[in-house]
Amino acid sequence: AQSVTQPDIHITVSEGASLELRCNYSYGATPYLFWYVQSPGQGLQLLLKYFSGDTLVQGIKGFEAEFKRSQSSFNLRKPSVHWSDAAEYFCAVGGAGKLTFGTGTQLKVEL
């Protein structure tokens, strides 16, 4: 069965600091991996996705993620966080619409 672990429930960073959100997955085949962001009162917005090819994936809003098969990880990074990045971030694995989500990481940005 596929599963996703996001070990950090809450993360606080200062504006301008770098960010890394961790995601580990379990999947029987080559995984399709996604990062979504949910701002308060909003739906889930896709930040980026990995299907195959280059293991470093660029997304919207300056985010990137690196797929590391040996570590079963797909960590999300941003070199300089903006206050507007405060939101909840979800890692997901799967395909055909049946995504398995992690429990999410709540990001707080201090000014």
Added chain:
Amino acid sequence: EPEVTQTPSHQVTQMGQEVILRCVPISNHLYFYWYRQILGQKVEFLVSFYNNEISEKSEIFDDQFSVERPDGSNFTLKIRSTKLEDSAMYFCASSVRAPTSLESGELFFGEGSRLTVL
């Protein structure tokens, strides 16, 4: 920019009552989904729908749940007899093609319908 819209944004109902949550997917999308998120828990897959039939459903999607595309634009989730544990945020999503396609794979989510069962 086209978006998935959901109504109502919040519904409060009594246990045992029927609830219908409505969604208008993006117009050229062919695949439709319902997910739910119980407060404080992860987002969970409920059901996928394509070509007027269910493609896949999870264990959560038991006989009290049903989905329908009654016309060319709406996609509904019906809960026949609500239980306290059905209280959650329900997300509708749609995609152009099956997300296993290398050219797509993006599910567009609505803002959710919060269901509170008393």
